[in-house]
Amino acid sequence: MNDDAVIATNDDASECKRNAVQLGYWKDNYISHLIKHGKRRAPEINRGYYARVKGVEKVIHKFLQRVGDKAQIINLGSGYDTLYWRLMDENISIANFIEIDFPSVTARKCYLIKRNKHLLEKVYTQDGEVKLSATDMHAGSYHCLGVDLRNTAELEEKLQQAECDYNAPTLFIAECVLVYIENNCVDRLMKFIAGKFPNALFVNYEMCNMNDTFGDVMMENLRARGCNLAGIASCKNLETQQQNRFGNNNWSGSKAWDMVNVYYSFPAGEREKIERIEFLDEQELLIQLFQHYCICIGWMGDTFDGLFIEDA
């Protein structure tokens, strides 16, 4: 597998997010400190990113409402995600916040945080101690760790260094990540999490319904960039998402929605506001795009049973 091409997907996602933020789709005061330029994309792509970011955010907020300040968040394949900083701006306190990505991505992120006062001031602990290595950062409750998610032994070691509390209510986030990992490695990762975290919620955003012409074109575009979608077999439909990611890997339960459902579960006023940002002449294309991505959640224990995005 070509890890460099997978790593480059972080730049692409960050540039697209920066562009959408610049256009006013949502607020993020930090993305521009992590990625220099935005990438101009078609209006349907920007709306797709809006639905992705807001959909995942809705699950995060439901999780936080349920568990309060005992919350632990572990963001897998976090790239340049700015969630930690956005939550800090909302005065939401998180007991432990851990970001994980390939070492070359976290090394760059740690360097950027260290050099930027807006990013650094939010991770400073009261005693001002920030522990840094070439690829990792430990700063109070914020941790950024360089690990290949295919290596669960190293993952466990790194989680230990981040003072991970296995019994805390823990939210795992994987936003467009698992599709780049071979299915046997995802199985190992998901079983590892299920075995260690009795009180966990997992939110997974990735492709679905890939068994049609539109799916073929999406795959071709990614493959043309040298990116092997090693986990694509689990993205056949919503059932394979639930079964392959959670059902087969000892999770207590799961639920999945395609992004059409997610988008139309947002309040009408919220949708109308962002639909005014850019004119869309091909509604059909947006719907097709939404049909090919989903949010799938899985849970361990009964704390998160019934924590759903409302069906449209």
Ligand SMILES: C[S@@+](CC[C@H](N)C(=O)[O-])C[C@H]1O[C@@H](n2cnc3c(N)ncnc32)[C@H](O)[C@@H]1O
């Ligand atoms: C499409 S980007 C998404 C980044 C971020 N989650 C977001 O949505 O903005 C995929 C991320 O997954 C990371 N990733 C993929 N496979 C990985 C692995 N085996 N170990 C660690 N990180 C991985 C990549 O380096 C990249 O940062």
